[in-house]
Amino acid sequence: MAKSGFVSSITRQSEDFPGWYNDVVRKAELADYSPVRGCMIIRPYGYALWESMRDELDRHIKRTGHSNVYFPLFVPRSLLEKEAEHVEGFNPQVAWVTHAGGEELNEWLAIRPTSETLIAEVVKDWVQSYRDLPLLMNLWNNVVRWELRTRLFLRTAEFLWQEAHTFHATEEEAAEEVEIGLEAYRAVAEDWLAIPVVKGRKSENETFPGAVYTHAIEALMRDGKALQAGTSHMLGTNFARAAGIEFLDRDNQRKNPYGTSWGFSTRMVGATIMAHGDDFGLVLPPNVAPLQLVIVPIFRTEEERVAVAGSIDRLERELMDRGAFVPGVAGASDGSSRRPGGLGGSTGDGVPGLGASAAGVRYRVDWREESPGFKFNHWELRGVPFRLEIGPRDVAAGQGVLVKRVDRSKEQVPLDALVSQLPDRLQAYQRDLFQRALDFRAAKTHHVDSYDEFKRVLDAQGGFLMAHWCGDGDCEKRINAETGATIRVIPFDSTQESGRCVLDGARSTRRALFARAY
RNA sequence: CGGGGCGUGGCGCAGCGGCAGCGCACGUGCUUUGGGAGCACGAGGUUGCGGGUUCGAAUCCCGCCGCCCCGACCA
Numbered sequence: 001m002a003k004s005g006f007v008s009s010i011t012r013q014s015e016d017f018p019g020w021y022n023d024v025v026r027k028a029e030l031a032d033y034s035p036v037r038g039c040m041i042i043r044p045y046g047y048a049l050w051e052s053m054r055d056e057l058d059r060h061i062k063r064t065g066h067s068n069v070y071f072p073l074f075v076p077r078s079l080l081e082k083e084a085e086h087v088e089g090f091n092p093q094v095a096w097v098t099h100a101g102g103e104e105l106n107e108w109l110a111i112r113p114t115s116e117t118l119i120a121e122v123v124k125d126w127v128q129s130y131r132d133l134p135l136l137m138n139l140w141n142n143v144v145r146w147e148l149r150t151r152l153f154l155r156t157a158e159f160l161w162q163e164a165h166t167f168h169a170t171e172e173e174a175a176e177e178v179e180i181g182l183e184a185y186r187a188v189a190e191d192w193l194a195i196p197v198v199k200g201r202k203s204e205n206e207t208f209p210g211a212v213y214t215h216a217i218e219a220l221m222r223d224g225k226a227l228q229a230g231t232s233h234m235l236g237t238n239f240a241r242a243a244g245i246e247f248l249d250r251d252n253q254r255k256n257p258y259g260t261s262w263g264f265s266t267r268m269v270g271a272t273i274m275a276h277g278d279d280f281g282l283v284l285p286p287n288v289a290p291l292q293l294v295i296v297p298i299f300r301t302e303e304e305r306v307a308v309a310g311s312i313d314r315l316e317r318e319l320m321d322r323g324a325f326v327p328g329v330a331g332a333s334d335g336s337s338r339r340p341g342g343l344g345g346s347t348g349d350g351v352p353g354l355g356a357s358a359a360g361v362r363y364r365v366d367w368r369e370e371s372p373g374f375k376f377n378h379w380e381l382r383g384v385p386f387r388l389e390i391g392p393r394d395v396a397a398g399q400g401v402l403v404k405r406v407d408r409s410k411e412q413v414p415l416d417a418l419v420s421q422l423p424d425r426l427q428a429y430q431r432d433l434f435q436r437a438l439d440f441r442a443a444k445t446h447h448v449d450s451y452d453e454f455k456r457v458l459d460a461q462g463g464f465l466m467a468h469w470c471g472d473g474d475c476e477k478r479i480n481a482e483t484g485a486t487i488r489v490i491p492f493d494s495t496q497e498s499g500r501c502v503l504d505g506a507r508s509t510r511r512a513l514f515a516r517a518y
Numbered sequence: 519c520g521g522g523g524c525g526u527g528g529c530g531c532a533g534c535g536g537c538a539g540c541g542c543a544c545g546u547g548c549u550u551u552g553g554g555a556g557c558a559c560g561a562g563g564u565u566g567c568g569g570g571u572u573c574g575a576a577u578c579c580c581g582c583c584g585c586c587c588c589g590a591c592c593a
Binding site: 009018033037089092093114143145147148149154155159161216227228229230231263264265266267268296298299300369370371372373374375376377378380389391392393394401 | 519550551552553554555584585587588589590591592593
């Protein structure tokens with residue numbers, strides 16, 4: 001297939017995974033570098049992916065009783081420094097505003113790396129009684145963490161995310177809240193993005209600065225490396241005490257409320273790319289795919305063009321009757337859906353809402369003046385789940401050739417039945433993609449019982465290693481230094497099992513999940 | 519922040535003292551169209567920035583800036 005004119009090929013996954021990732025992000029037009037070091041420009045197709053997961057998560061957040069709020073971008077230095085561990089953890093990554101209005105500021109302003117301190121400061125005025133609790137807030141915003149090494153979506157100096165902040169009268173209730181946040185992340189990752197995740201607790205070394213403990217979901221990428229996909233923190237009373245938040249409880253005692261915070265970022269766009277993509281580019285789960293179906297007309301003569309257009313017109317009418325719509329994104333803003341004398345598949349401006357449960361199929365007809373082969377590759381690179389080819393032969397037979405992106409299998413389908421089948425086909429595709437990821441993870445998850453085996457398996461194929469760990473932080477650091485693997489989580493569902501730490505042989509009661517990670 | 523590499527049309531590169539070029543992409547036209555089409559014509563540049571050497575600098579020298587890759591820290 002590598003004939004002359006084959007120009008925009010992408011690096012093969014097996015040759016150079018990071019190179020493949022970069023090619024996909026750039027060539028599928030998800031994102032670009034910016035004039036500012038470490039920052040990224042998210043392009044329409046990439047932003048549509050973020051909007052889809054953002055909106056789905058927002059529904060979970062609201063369904064569980066949280067309200068969206070907004071807090072400012074700037075955090076006064078004195079506030080950021082109120083919680084000792086927190087400052088220490090974040091200081092190296094904070095960007096400061098030192099001048100404004102042409103003068104040096106009396107007090108530097110941090111550009112928020114996260115908002116715990118600012119929120120605690122304000123909440124102390126809002127919470128007086130146990131009747132004011134729980135306080136369940138969420139903010140969608142951007143944060144800045146001055147990273148030394150950045151990668152598009154996975155780690156950028158500025159990123160978009162959601163940070164939930166809640167306050168509770170009791171520790172038990174706060175602990176439940178930590179799980180509510182984590183469950184929302186699991187649901188979005190698995191049910192929406194088709195990425196299986198492992199829920200668990202972070203080791204002390206990996207706990208959020210200022211938190212009592214951190215729970216997280218961990219996902220496996222196709223190169224065998226792990227990616228933290230969302231974290232939920234039990235803050236205890238740490239930030240409340242630092243800010244002086246107190247409430248009068250039922251027993252007439254003044255107490256500090258228990259806090260939680262949890263976050264989910266644009267990193268998940270990177271996770272979606274790396275969890276499903278292949279050598280042809282993106283493979284998108286239908287739920288997040290900005291386009292679920294692309295129709296490619298094929299013809300030679302004017303006569304054939306008219307016949308094919310007639311066939312596609314009928315199909316479009318049927319699609320529109322069922323609530324289909326044509327996203328104004330997808331790397332074909334040049335009007336690929338417009339053509340003379342047809343329905344016009346008006347592109348409209350802006351991006352339609354994605355993923356509403358009753359929504360119809362998101363589709364586009366590619367009438368651009370390019371060869372069919374070019375279009376096949378163009379849309380495969382962009383991960384569109386289904387492609388329908390309609391040519392003269394198909395028109396004569398009243399059918400089309402339906403191609404599934406995930407395995408590029410082709411099937412001849414009667415056009416009169418296709419539209420009614422599409423919702424089911426998309427659902428099946430979503431399920432199959434999740435199952436494929438589950439199978440992949442199962443094949444890449446290994447129980448290892450000695451340090452030699454640990455290192456051998458890690459080097460041979462990466463993946464998730466379930467190994468006994470004594471619980472000692474120094475042991476963990478040494479394993480990391482010697483193998484590059486870290487404890488991703490101590491999984492909640494790992495069964496009690498007596499064993500011995502792979503490093504020092506000390507007694508252990510359960511296995512931790514180790515992996516090399518992003 | 520340490521090590522390495524690179525800055526030349528939108529992208530990828532060549533040119534290494536003597537007229538700034540090639541491929542792709544882009545525009546127009548014709549022929550094409552079931553797996554990245556062909557031909558013709560065309561448009562596009564302060565060679566990262568500043569200084570120096572020279573009759574002459576993309577090219578040699580000095581300084582600066584930026585970016586990428588690899589390592590320690592991180593959603």
